[in-house]
Each structure stands twice: as C-alpha cells, then as structure tokens.
Amino acid sequence: MSTIETKGIIISENNMGDFDKMLTILTPNGKISCSAKGARRPKSQLMAGTQFLCFGEYMLFKGSNTYTLNSCNTIELFYNLRIDLDKLQYAAHITKIIQDVTYENQNTYKILQLYLNTLYVIANIEMDLKFICSIFKIRLMCLLGFKPRLDRCVNCSSEEVNHFSFKDNGLKCINCSKQDTGTIEISESTKNALRYIEVAPAKKLFSFNISDENKKQLEIIAKIYTNSKLEKEYKM
Numbered sequence: 117m118s119t120i121e122t123k124g125i126i127i128s129e130n131n132m133g134d135f136d137k138m139l140t141i142l143t144p145n146g147k148i149s150c151s152a153k154g155a156r157r158p159k160s161q162l163m164a165g166t167q168f169l170c171f172g173e174y175m176l177f178k179g180s181n182t183y184t185l186n187s188c189n190t191i192e193l194f195y196n197l198r199i200d201l202d203k204l205q206y207a208a209h210i211t212k213i214i215q216d217v218t219y220e221n222q223n224t225y226k227i228l229q230l231y232l233n234t235l236y237v238i239a240n241i242e243m244d245l246k247f248i249c250s251i252f253k254i255r256l257m258c259l260l261g262f263k264p265r266l267d268r269c270v271n272c273s274s275e276e277v278n279h280f281s282f283k284d285n286g287l288k289c290i291n292c293s294k295q296d297t298g299t300i301e302i303s304e305s306t307k308n309a310l311r312y313i314e315v316a317p318a319k320k321l322f323s324f325n326i327s328d329e330n331k332k333q334l335e336i337i338a339k340i341y342t343n344s345k346l347e348k349e350y351k352m
C-alpha cells in the first residue's frame with residue numbers, strides 16, 4: 117500500500133453505511149475517488165475536510181484499485197457559499213460542469229486554478245453571479261481546447277467583426293454572418309470582453325466590468341457555446 121499527499125477540493129460527497137463517505141476530490145492531477153471511513157462520526161478528524169467544496173491537503177492510502185482517506189487539513193472552506201443559497205446554487209452549477217470535464221490521471225492544474233478562483237469570487241466578491249458564471253465558462257472552454265477565434269472573421273479574415281458564430285467557433289464579419297443562421301450580433305465591448313477572458317492572467321480574470329446589456333450577450337454566448345462544445349443541456 118502506498119500513500120499520496122495532494123491538495124484538492126471535494127467535488128462530490130455521498131454517504132456510505134452509517135458513518136462513512138465516498139468522496140470525489142479534484143486534484144492538480146485529475147479526479148480521485150476515495151472512501152473516508154468514519155468521516156460522519158461526530159468527533160471525526162475527517163469531518164470538516166470532507167465536506168462538499170472544501171479545499172485542503174489530503175493524505176490518501178492507495179490500495180489495489182481504491183483510495184482511502186487517511187487525514188486531511190482544511191485550507192479553504194468557502195464559508196460564504198454555505199450561507200447564501202444563490203451563491204451555493206451557482207457554485208453547484210459550475211461544480212457540475214467541472215465534474216463532467218475532468219477525469220482520473222489528467223493534468224487539471226489550470227482547470228483547478230480556474231475553479232478555485234471562481235469559487236473564491238462567488239463567495240467573497242459582490243459581483244453579478246451570472247456574469248461570474250459566463251466568464252468561468254468561456255475561460256474553461258479555452259482551457260479545454262475550444263478556444264474561439266476572436267482576432268479576425270473565421271471565414272474571410274476581415275478584421276471588422278461583430279457577430280459570434282456558434283457553428284464556426286468564432287467571430288464573423290457582417291457579410292459572412294448573413295450566410296450563417298447560428299450567429300448573434302455582439303457589441304465592441306462584448307468582443308473585447310471575450311478577448312480579455314481568453315488571455316487574462318488567472319488572477320485578473322474577473323477584474324473587469326461591462327454594461328448589463330453586454331453581460332447578457334456574454335451570458336448567451338457562454339451558455340450556448342458551452343452546451344454545444346460539451347454536448348450538454350446545462351440550464352444556467
């Protein structure tokens with residue numbers, strides 16, 4: 117039996133038996149499923165660190181094909197998410213997406229970083245929750261290899277672009293968008309927001325603002341683009 121020590125965040129917890137839990141932890145090296153024996157006993161040292169959305173340092177025993185949690189130290193509990201139903205709902209929504217796009221033995225360093233930053237912003241910054249969610253989704257699509265083309269028209273390379281094409285994954289000029297029914301017209305400000313989200317340093321990703329109308333455009337793009345790339349029907 118070997119042990120591993122890793123940072124990670126609990127992205128799902130299920131009760132098992134009278135006192136145990138089955139956990140899924142997202143680590144920088146992919147998802148790990150593990151059992152936490154006795155984690156629901158009132159005085160268990162595992163109790164705090166095995167809650168949904170707890171980020172911490174985990175020590176795991178590796179068996180032949182299962183992991184068992186030995187000990188954990190809590191780093192961040194995202195307390196503010198737990199006392200605000202709206203915030204918790206958005207946190208749960210982005211967690212569902214994270215569960216769907218991560219696997220075992222995968223380099224998830226950047227995805228984990230984005231996810232933790234997003235949870236931090238939802239928990240601690242007074243910002244429109246839908247706007248946070250849109251930024252998260254677009255950046256996630258970029259990390260997953262679905263970077264939309266944003267510098268020129270995907271079709272004719274014109275720099276005069278003002279439509280977003282879901283079919284062709286990027287911006288289009290007015291002429292090319294006429295032959296594409298799957299486009300929406302976007303403002304200069306929404307276009308700049310998309311470009312910013314693609315290249316911004318991780319820590320500055322959420323440090324910008326746009327008008328409500330442009331937030332709505334961004335939200336539509338983020339939602340339809342994510343659902344089509346991941347082939348899902350996320351409602352939010």
Ligand SMILES: [Zn+2]
Pocket residue numbers: 269270271272273274288289290291292293
């Ligand atoms: Zn064009």
